[in-house]
Amino acid sequence: FFSLLIKMASSAPLVYGTASYNPSPAASQRVSRVLVLLATALGVTAGVVAFCLTGRSQNVALYAAPVTQIRSQQVVVPTMGSLGRANGAQWPMRSTTKAELFTREPSVEAPLEPIAGGHLVPPSWSYGATLIASALAGFGLALWYSKRDRASALMAGSMDLEQGLAVAMASTSGSKSGVEDATGAKVEQLEQLASMTVLSIDSGDLNTIKEYAETGAITDATTNPLFVAQAGLSGDPDYIAMVDESVAAACQAADTVEAQVELAMDVLAVTLGTRIAAIVPGYVSTEVDPRLSFDKEASLARARRIIDLYKANGIDKSRVLIKLAATWEGIEAARELEQEGITCNLTLIFGHAQAVACAQAGVRLISPFPGRVLDYHNMMDGSRTITDPEQDDGVKAVKKMHHYFKSYGHEGTILMPASWRPSRGTSSPEYALDEIRALAGVDRMTLPPPLLEKLAESTDPLPRLLSPEQADTAIAGPEIPMDEKTFRYELNMDGCATTKMAEGLRAFIAETEKLEKVITAKVLEQSK
DSSP states (O other): OOOHHHHHHSSOEEEEEEEEEEEHHHHHHHHHHHHHHHHHHHHHHHEEEEEEHHTGGGGGGOSSSSSOOOETTEEEEOOOOGGGGSSSSESSOOOOOOHHHHHHSOOSSSEEEEEEEEEEHHHHHHHHHHHHHHHHHHHHHHHHHHGGGGGGGGGGSSSSSHHHHHHHHHHHOOOOOOOEEESEEEEEEHHHHHSSSSSEEEEHHHHHHHHHHTTEEEEEEEEOOHHHHHHOOOOOOOHHHHHHHHHHHHHHOOHHHHHHHHHHHHHHHHHHHHHTTTSSOOOOOEEGGGGGGTTTHHHHHHHHHHHHHHTTTTGGGGGGGEEEESSSSHHHHHHHHHHOOOOOOEEEOSHHHHHHHHHHTSSEEEEEOOOHHHHHHHHTTTTTOSSGGGGGGHHHHHHHHHHHHTTTTOTTTTOOOOOOOOOOOOSGGGGGGGHHHHHTTEEEEEOHHHHHHHHOOSSSOOOOOOOOTOOHHHHOOOOOOOOOOHHHHHHHHHHHHHHHHHHHHHHHHHHHHHHHHHHHHHHHHHHH
8 A cells, every 4th residue: 555655646747837747657667666675675674573573472462373382482383284183282262361371381271172283383484484475475566566557557647637646546446447537527548648649640531630630639630642542532522623623723834744643643632731731730741652752853852842832822831741751762852851941751661770760861750650560570470479569569669769769869750650450469349459559658649530439439547658758778779870771781681661661652652543543534634
């Protein structure tokens, strides 16, 4: 109980007026270690006290064990396993007075009955057992408590005091009834996650984006060629109008069919992004044509044009993230754009070398894909079973990136994982949020609507497992100076990164080409 009170007081966020002091998980882990030592010390103290008390003959009455004789440092204790072998040892069967216990011979007035045979145990053995048991009990209880998964909910530093204490009480009681806010209302896991990680919605559906933006849980939105293609091919009158307007504008601004199609696709992506920017208050990501992923100069030209199109629509470049694939050419294009004040989102990141290269290039944000990393490793070893999300290869990859950035001065590069899988498989719907929960507290996340909905359905405590203050070089590994030769070598040696980046590019290119066919048909129709 004492250990619990100290842990709650040390780990719960403390509020001073409008400022909050939120201990980092690393600090809370140190508190846990101190608590283990404290509980051990208390256990040893209890043992010493017991030693002193039981070492005095006049306090033998403290024992609840049967006593028949007291003979110079020896006490008769019945052997439980020898009930059938009575050998005359006897013990009081009524309330025994203190005077009787002080006599060297059993009271003749006490009605005695034969019981099981006894054996002699030196009191020093009993004292030692008391001492060791007390210490181990204190140590075990503190260690058990400090390692409980839900105890780490106390580390959710972004919560206010009331919510933090609610999480703590739910954690220590083992209850899954949920977290409550100061008014007693249940706090959804979506809201808990949003209090520690900036959330982006991974969707191109304007109605869905608006629905979640109104909750206040999400602030950003990401788009990719798939979403733009879906908008262009949806058949929805609103999206059809966007496509037609984009084609008309491109046909007026460009001369050749090829140039008109290329421009129309950029105008459509920016038109969709502009509509999204009117809904969310934060970043909007817009992707450069993925077919240019190995052409730095062409990527730069398209990125600058996208920013100009946003500017023409009244959207400042500070609201836009230019999305590029994390090839070497894409990273180098991002380096140059960042120097011009154009912020970038490097996507299709599956390997540590990609993350390191992006950070050293000064990229604003990267999007690793933990779910697809897990897919690769499951494919390579289909017989394995994951029972804990901490075993998930994608979770481990993102955590390594997190610790690398915090250990080597790359805090300016935001880590925003995307693309999620159930770490423990699909046997239970509950597993769908495994990776998200395991990375709670990372800088940002981009989540599709179905997973946002699942988070909104749960009010269980959500522990914070990552924080900006964490910097463990044992997890991060050594600092790696990343030039082109090193990057290409490391990428080649990483089967997951090589395979999955190629797959991702092919998928995005396929969606882009679908949209291109539709746009081309409309451009040709306009030119008649």
